[in-house]
Amino acid sequence: MTAYDDGNIFSKIIKGEIPSEKLYEDANAVAIMDIMPQTRGHCLVIPKAPSRNLLDASDETLSAVMPLVAKLARAAKAAMQADGVRIAQFNEPAAGQTVFHLHFHILPMYEGVELDLHSNRSADKAALAEQAEKIRAALNAG
Numbered sequence: 001m002t003a004y005d006d007g008n009i010f011s012k013i014i015k016g017e018i019p020s021e022k023l024y025e026d027a028n029a030v031a032i033m034d035i036m037p038q039t040r041g042h043c044l045v046i047p048k049a050p051s052r053n054l055l056d057a058s059d060e061t062l063s064a065v066m067p068l069v070a071k072l073a074r075a076a077k078a079a080m081q082a083d084g085v086r087i088a089q090f091n092e093p094a095a096g097q098t099v100f101h102l103h104f105h106i107l108p109m110y111e112g113v114e115l116d117l118h119s120n121r122s123a124d125k126a127a128l129a130e131q132a133e134k135i136r137a138a139l140n141a142g
């Protein structure tokens with residue numbers, strides 16, 4: 001398997017080298033809005049520990065991140081008044097991975113609405129900021 005390369009965009013976001021619409025941060029992980037959302041409220045949970053994806057992640061990294069994935073799933077569902085939430089996680093290009101630092105997609109789902117295509121179009125920044133504000137409020141409430 002290809003080795004982890006810290007030149008990826010999520011590593012830069014973790015280090016604060018490039019901006020993001022941040023929802024949450026602790027010692028182990030950050031959560032941000034996805035800039036090419038497939039659904040309203042699409043966000044990402046990104047462990048800080050360097051791994052390319054699930055296949056090379058340590059048990060310690062995985063056990064620390066899953067509670068946060070659940071926390072964001074609950075907050076995004078409540079904040080977006082979604083009917084359900086899908087969690088997605090891609091490993092290697094053949095599986096659709098495009099950024100090679102482990103991350104989990106939180107995808108609020110709405111009755112009768114299909115997901116947009118993966119990495120299809122950029123979001124309106126104001127819409128993302130508005131959704132982020134609601135998700136942050138739900139995180140603080142929960």
Ligand code: AMP
Nearest residue numbers: 009033034035036090096097098099119
């Ligand atoms: P994956 O195919 O699982 O590697 O997905 C990478 C995701 O990262 C896609 O949904 C992109 O829209 C998203 N993405 C790429 N660059 C950024 C960025 N700078 N900020 C937030 N999300 C991003």
